[in-house]
Amino acid sequence: MKAIITDQLLKEAPKDDGYGSNSTKNDFVANGQIMVTITLAEYRSLVKGNSDAQVSDAKSKQYHAEQERDGLKKQVADLQKQLEELKGLIQSKFSQDTEDKNDGINTAD
Numbered sequence: 001m002k003a004i005i006t007d008q009l010l011k012e013a014p015k016d017d018g019y020g021s022n023s024t025k026n027d028f029v030a031n032g033q034i035m036v037t038i039t040l041a042e043y044r045s046l047v048k049g050n051s052d053a054q055v056s057d058a059k060s061k062q063y064h065a066e067q068e069r070d071g072l073k074k075q076v077a078d079l080q081k082q083l084e085e086l087k088g089l090i091q092s093k094f095s096q097d098t099e100d101k102n103d104g105i106n107t108a109d
Helices: 002-010 040-108
Strands: none
């Protein structure tokens, strides 16, 4: 299969060196191939379109990541607040138990 394709490509060897604006060195057609010529402006437009799509996709991912980060920050703040409330409850309960024990000792005297 490879030899057949090579034979098709080399059937007509290009007569120029491949340099210059009218070079036909790489102009060939094999079965199942199409050659398309585009202008530099069209090429730049294609490249810019691809880069714009990539930038847009990256910005979208960044936006979603920032939203997730903000949600997690809020969740952390809520959990820290609950933790402080629980610490306060434990300290007040501990101080009440200590006072109750101290009151029991003082009344026994």
